[in-house]
Amino acid sequence: MDGPANSPRTIILLGPPGAGKGTQAKKLVERYGLVQLSTGDLLRAAVKAGTDAGRAADKVMKEGGLVSDEIVIAIVNDRLDAPDVAAGVIFDGFPRTTAQASALDDLLVRKGIALHAAILLEVDDAAMVERISGRFTCAACGEGYHDSFKPLQTPGVCDACGGMEFARRADDTAETVAGRLQAYHAETAPLVAHYDAQGALARVDAMGDIKRITSDLIDVMEATRAPA
Numbered sequence: 001m002d003g004p005a006n007s008p009r010t011i012i013l014l015g016p017p018g019a020g021k022g023t024q025a026k027k028l029v030e031r032y033g034l035v036q037l038s039t040g041d042l043l044r045a046a047v048k049a050g051t052d053a054g055r056a057a058d059k060v061m062k063e064g065g066l067v068s069d070e071i072v073i074a075i076v077n078d079r080l081d082a083p084d085v086a087a088g089v090i091f092d093g094f095p096r097t098t099a100q101a102s103a104l105d106d107l108l109v110r111k112g113i114a115l116h117a118a119i120l121l122e123v124d125d126a127a128m129v130e131r132i133s134g135r136f137t138c139a140a141c142g143e144g145y146h147d148s149f150k151p152l153q154t155p156g157v158c159d160a161c162g163g164m165e166f167a168r169r170a171d172d173t174a175e176t177v178a179g180r181l182q183a184y185h186a187e188t189a190p191l192v193a194h195y196d197a198q199g200a201l202a203r204v205d206a207m208g209d210i211k212r213i214t215s216d217l218i219d220v221m222e223a224t225r226a227p228a
């Protein structure tokens with residue numbers, strides 16, 4: 001089996017909110033030892049810590065809009081300076097605008113990192129509202145659940161760690177999802193053409209069984225593996 005011993009890969013996961021970018025990124029992290037770079041997670045951490053960037057991002061995130069390119073690019077730039085990214089990176093939720101994609105192109109060149117693939121998780125928009133508005137995570141271990149699709153086996157208790165506290169994202173409401181999907185189609189969908197033009201785009205059908213989707217992603221990862 002191929003594992004972390006392989007050369008590091010740099011992967012972008014593209015797709016609308018609810019497509020499963022975070023869930024699938026975690027599977028690829030487990031298998032390949034990559035670092036998951038989620039700008040949503042980094043921004044939520046900045047909001048919690050009350051940094052200047054976090055204060056600026058808070059309101060926009062609650063409304064389902066996009067945080068400014070300046071803030072997001074600065075966060076990514078800093079994160080890419082940490083030594084752990086030498087293991088390879090999976091970008092989840094970044095880039096989201098053409099300005100971010102161009103900035104990432106430059107950052108990767110400057111830091112000597114090669115992009116292996118931008119993988120588009122293809123889903124039906126109509127299903128995303130239900131997917132997003134039912135999701136929650138264990139506050140202790142971060143395991144993800146869904147009211148309908150992946151309920152707790154024992155009510156109130158995390159299957160993975162036994163934790164009894166759970167969290168729902170403040171922006172995972174039916175009202176906010178519509179705005180987030182709109183932002184995706186207006187700002188992020190054009191990136192498909194950006195990566196297609198670079199010959200880096202791959203597509204995976206991301207409706208249906210989570211394990212089948214992971215397996216299709218692994219096929220893409222193997223096909224894009226740098227020669228030994």
Ligand code: AMP
Pocket residue numbers: 017039040041043060061062064065066067068072092093094095096097100171180
């Ligand atoms: P996510 O966790 O990827 O769904 O992101 C949650 C929210 O954080 C988004 O709705 C945006 O408000 C903000 N956000 C995350 N990543 C970005 C990004 N690359 N550019 C702009 N805003 C972002």
